[in-house]
Structure formats: C-alpha cells, structure tokens
Amino acid sequence: MPAAESHVAHHFPDLEVQSHAARLGMWLFLATEVLLFGGLFTAYALYRMLYPSAFHGASRLIETSMGALNTVVLITSSLTVALAFHYSRQSRNRLAALLLVATIGLGFVFLGVKAVEYAHHFREGHLPGRFYRYAGLQVPGASMFFTVYFLMTGLHGIHVIIGMGVLTWLAVGAWRGSYGGDYTTPIELGGMYWHLVDLIWIFLFPLLYLI
Amino acid sequence: MSAETEHKHAGPGRYVAVWIALLLFTALTVALGRSHLAGSWGLPVALAIAVVKSTLVVLFFMHLWDHGGANRLVLATALVFVALLIGLVLLDSATRFPLADPPTEATMRLMPPGPGAPPGVEPAAARP
C-alpha cells in the first residue's frame, strides 16, 4: 500500500475515492465523445433517410470484406488492451506492456487497411462533395454518402491515432513498472478510450458497409 | 463490495469469452448483410447486432458490469440525448413539406425540369 499512497493527491481522502473520481471523469469524457459522434450519426441518419437508394448504391462501392477485417482487428485489439489491464492488476508489468504493444500493432493494421481503402476511393473518385467524380453512380445523394463516410471514418481514424499515442505512453510506463497492483488507473482509463474507439467502429461498420 | 473484488480477480477467461462472442456476432452480421436474408429489415437487424456487441464491450471490457452507479447513469444519459437528437431531426425530415428538403429523388419529381435545377439533379431523361 505505501507505494500506492504516493499516487493519492492531497485533496483526496484515499486511493479508492481517487480511482472512483478518475473513472467517473473518464466516463463523462467518453460521454462527450459519444455526443461528438452523435452529431455525425445524426447527419448520417438524415441523409440516409433523404437518399435511401443513393446510400444503398454507394455503400456497394466500399468493400465489405475490408470493413469486416477491420472489425475483427479492432475487436481483437480491445481484447489485448483488456488483458493488459488484467495483468497490470497482477503487477505482471512486462506482460501488460507487451499486450499494449500488440494493441498498438493492431491499430497500425487497422490504419493500413483503412489507407488501402482510402487509396482506392481516391483513385475511383468516390469522394465527398465537389470532389465526387465517379461516373458509375450519378444520382443525387451519392456524394453525400461519401461526405458522411469520410467524415465518420476520418474522425474515427483520428481517434485511433490519438488512442495509439496514449497506449504508447502507457506501454512505456508499464514496461518501467510505473503501474501495477492497486494503482492501474492510467491503464484502465487508456483502455476505456480504446474500447470507445472499438465501440464507434462497431456501429460504423454496419451503417457504412452493410446497408 | 465482495462481488466487486471477486470480479476484479476473475481470470482472463471472461475477456476471451467476450472476444469470441464478438467475433461470432461479427460473422453473423456480415453473413446477414451479404445474403440480404433480412430484406428491408437489414438495417434494424444489423443495428440490433451492433447494440448487442457494444453492450458486451461496455459491460465486460469497460467494466460497467462491476462499476455501476453514476458511471452507468452517465452513459445512459449520453445515449438518451443522442437518441433525442437523431429522433427529433428524423421526425422533422419525415413530416416536412417536401419542397423544403434539398433536392432528392422524391422531390425531383415535384420540380419542373429546367435550367434552375442543380447539377446532377435533373432526371436522366431530360439529359441530351
């Protein structure tokens, strides 16, 4: 316990209250992220309602198998980050660090797949707004699908990159043994952020790829 | 509290079980999406599967199963307000005077053909 006591800030009575505060703060932050994406989901819902057939047609221009592959990648990365937290609680810091590195690696795989997809869209002209130039699908609303697609996956991709940055910092800390035992709050919170990234993708995948 | 301590020391088995369940649901939703078995129910079914998957992630990966109270309330409130935003915007769109919408397949038919229509909107038959 003495090792953990040093992590308690002066205005908290004990570590348990501090961990509770940190967790609640993180959930509030995740709530803001949900609302942030909520705006984009609203735009998606409205435009899908206005342009049902255009969305259906445009969604066939993106490759379902790529989206499914990325879903598997992100779900697996959620498992590894959850396990990292688990082993960090048991103070198996090196194992936790390796699992965090694996998570970051899966993040790179996700971004790589996304980059392949984006490159394909740039070649074919499946682009938002005034950049849309794909001759195979010229109906009103087709460009709106790609506007929404790029905004949603783009914002999600930014979150993936931020998450990877956070996980890198955590992996270094875990390797050095900064966490462990009763003090695992940073890994728990970083993991929650990564799970949120996974959560958003769980909804983006059917909405964009499977309609 | 005793239940919480118990869960904290639950082995990695639970995480792996959730992971397998998530993979199975992913396979299910892809299969349904490809085969178009669900027909016009495709989107609701896909969303229902997504809700189940996300519930698993939230409860077990994000430990909301163990840490209830205010944390659950925060997430629930956020979801209620997202639903509120989407719901009332869609209700507006569904009941709106059609010509107040941007030009769509539906409103195109209400518009006289002519140079005033935005590019890409005029019916294909009107093109030379």
Next chain:
Amino acid sequence: MSPSPASIPPAPADAGAPLYLERNYLNARRGLWSWLTTLDHKRIGVMYLVLTSAALFLGGIFAMLLRIELLTPGPTIMSALAYNRTFTLHGVVMIFLFMIPAIPGIFGNFFLPLMIGARDVAFPRLNLLSVYLYLTGAAIALYGMIHGGADTGWTFYTPYSTTTVTMVWPILLGAFVLGMGSIVTGLNFIVTVHTLRAPGIGFMRMPLFVWALYATSIIQVLATPVLGITLLLVAVENVFGFGIFDPARGGDPVLFQHMFWFYSHPAVYIMILPAMGAITEVLSAFARKNTFGYRAVAFSSLGIAFVGFFTWGHHLFTSGQSTVDAGIFGVLSMFVGIFTAIKIFNWTATLYRGSIAIRTPFIYVIAFLFFLLFGGMTGIALATVALDVHWQDTYFVVAHFHFIMVGGTVAGFLAALTYWWPKMFGKSYSERWGIVGATLIFLGFNFTFIPQFLLGNEGMPRRYYSYPVRFWPLNVASTAGASVLALGFLVVLATLLLSLKYGKPAGPNPWGSRGYEWKTLSPPPEGNFLTQPTYPRMPHDYDDLNPGRGGH
C-alpha cells in the same frame, strides 16, 4: 437606501477569527509564474474573473459601437459590412468568452469546493488546462477578428457561413476550443460533487448554488460536443466544400440549425442556471430566511437542464422545419416556464416575511427577478408558433434574449460578484457607490431594451445597420439607455477595484450569511480551511433568527 433595521449578527463561528487573513491564497506564493502554473481553484477563479471581465469590456465596446451606429436611421459611423462584423463579434465575445465561462469559471471554481468542504476540485490540472483552453480559444478568435472578422452572426448559419469570404474559420475554431474548456470545467464539477463532499454534506444538503452548477455541468458535458462537431463540419465545408450543409450538393441547411441549436439552446441554460443558483444564495442571505422549498429549487435546476434539451426547435419555426416538429418543440418549450416559475415562486416565498437587508447584492437580486420575469414571459410568447412567425428576427427577439442574458445572467453575475467580493479579496467596497452602480445598471438596462420590444413589435428587423425614420425616436432612447448602462458598469468596476486598495477589511462573514463558503476566513488560506469546518445545519439555515416562523 438606508441600512436595514435588522442588524446583521455575526455567526458564532466567527468569534476570534482575524478580520483579514494576512497569509492567504493571494500572497502565499508570489510572482507571475506562480499564477500561471497554479493548481489552486481559487486562483483559477480569479484568473477567470480577470479574463471574462476583459471579455465583457470588449463585448461592451462592440455593443456601444452598434448602438451608436443605430443612433440615426442612415449610416452613422460604419458601413453595412462593418456593422455585420461588429454584431457578430459582439455576439461571439459575449456568449463564448463571457456568458458561458463567467459564473462557472469564476464563482464555480472559487466557491464550489468551499461550499462542499473540499480542498480543491477533483482534477486541478484539468482545471488549469481549462484556463489555457479559454486563452487559446480566445486568441484564435481574436486572430480572426483582427483579420477581418466574420459577418455571419454568432449563429454561423449555413449556407452563408460556408460561402462568405470573411474569416469564419478562426472564429469557429476558437469557439470549438472554448467549448473544450467549458467541457473540462463541467466534467470537473460533476466529479467534484460526486466524490469530494465533506462528511456531513449529503446531496440533499449541498448549497443550492452547487446544485445549479451541477445541473449546468451536465449541460456543458452533454451539449458542447455537438456544437464542437457542428462547428468542425462548418469549418470543413467552408474550407473544402464537402457539401455537408449545402443544398446545391444535396446537403440540408436545416440540419445545421438542428445541430447548432441542440447545443445553443441548452447553452442559454448554461448561462442562466448558475446565475439562478447565485441569486438563490444571495436572496436567502439578505432575506435572512431559509430558502423556501430547498428540494423544489434543487430539482428545478435539474429539470431546467433536462427540459432545456427538448426545446431547440423553437429557433427553427420559420426555417422550413416541419409543422409537426414545430408544434412539439413549441409545447416542450413551455415546460421550461414551469421549472422557472417554481424557482420564482420559491424565491418570492423566501422573501415573504424575511428581514430584508437592502445592500448592493440585493438590488441585483430584485433587478434579476424583474428581468427574468419579463424575459421569461416574452419567451413563453415567442415559443408560441403563431406569434413567433410574427416576431421572428425582429428586435422583439433581441430584447427578449437580452432580458434573459444581460438582465438574467449579468445581473446574477453582479449579484454574485458583489456578494462574494469580500470573501474573495477580504475587502469591503463602498456600499454607497455599489448602490449607485446597481441603480444605474437597472435603469440603463430598462431604457436600452424596453424600446427594443416596441421596435420589434412594430416590425424592425434585427441585424440591419439602417432603418426607416419612423423607428428613430425609440432607437435614440435605446442608445441613451445603453450609455447609462455602460456608465453603470464603469461605476461598478471602479468601486470594486478601488476597494482592493482603500477598502476596509471585511471580516470572515460581513453579511452574516449561513452559506457554507463563509465558514472559512477572508480571504481564504491556500488550503481553503485552517481547520476543517463542520456542517451541523442545512445551508441557508436561519431558523434561529426567525423563531416561530417555521422552517422550510
């Protein structure tokens, strides 16, 4: 204006306390660096006080420029474009740099921990970050202002905002960053209330200002992200032309209005709820009576926060929104009136048979009640769809929301500032000049905005730099009132600043208030309390002063 007949008995706990604590949070550490890196919530509150007051001053200058331009029917001192830019800057500065951060940033930061017996907020570093986010956002917005400013109005309606050639994106980005600061503050307050209440302060024993801040924080956390994504989308559309809200590319501009007002209507409650909370504290202290209906006042704050999310569509009545939606939003908007009325009735009941001491803060309370009633009633009228079609985009709307924002929020801000000034800085200001300033503000405000109700009702539209000659007399009256209002602000500023140098030590509890925040010394020591206070009574408990009148 004579001192009240009832003398103010000092609270028993004050016996033996020094009149002025020599080593306090202001001078425990010295130097500019100690301020820039401080994690002390009280110093952060003072930093917000300086910054938001500067913003109020800047926004006030823009307001005076607008009123001078409207002094004559034709062009007076500026062109149409300059006028458009000026009212945009007035709105942006007042709303994003003053109204939203002011009361939570200053008094929330300073007093929330004191009121729940905590030594700091839950996340002091995030708290400091919020100040820097504020500074960054303000700097980005100022950059845009210097390089031409925007001419879209603070509402940034598309498609105009995505096609105008003025500098919209820095102002959007600035508002985005300011929103992040607002989220951080709200998040911090919610966690603080949940985890750092001192023993003895249950949820149902928190001071009502804390309840108001808690409700405000919920709105800040849940609504601000939607503004963030909306402003980002406009900026993306403005720079890249993605067609998100552009009807020529299939976008729906009404979607922008939905998303914008999903934040910006609840934002009105971000502005007014903390003011209501502060008013509750001040009113109870100067009526020397328990707040009538503690639970009703506490829950009505949550009620306003909740219902405030269901009303945004009343800004879209004439924007092509469906009549079904308009009807629903019109009805739901009325519910805000119910919760506000609960507060007003409870305040009135608190005053009833109280031993009222008419001091400077109390004059702002009376002004607040008048303004809120006036602004609230016209708000109910505006939420009626048929009436709104008549008044939409006229000066009636301008006068209505200035009654809520200036009359409500600024009066609440000034009540809080004059009430808590002795606690924050340990000095008493001149009561005479305080009352002069409050009276000037009350009169000037009425002369500014009551003519605008009349102008709007006669059909004068907002956001034009010229107008037909028949509107001239009322516009002159409004400009004259605005000048008195500005003078009032200068008097208040001078009174308070001079008190820092010449004011007498105030003592720990100059008003005889029973609020928990008065249990520490003036100014508070660095760690908030020399000894942890105990909380045997409810906040606002004056029962022993009112024997036989019954507690509530």
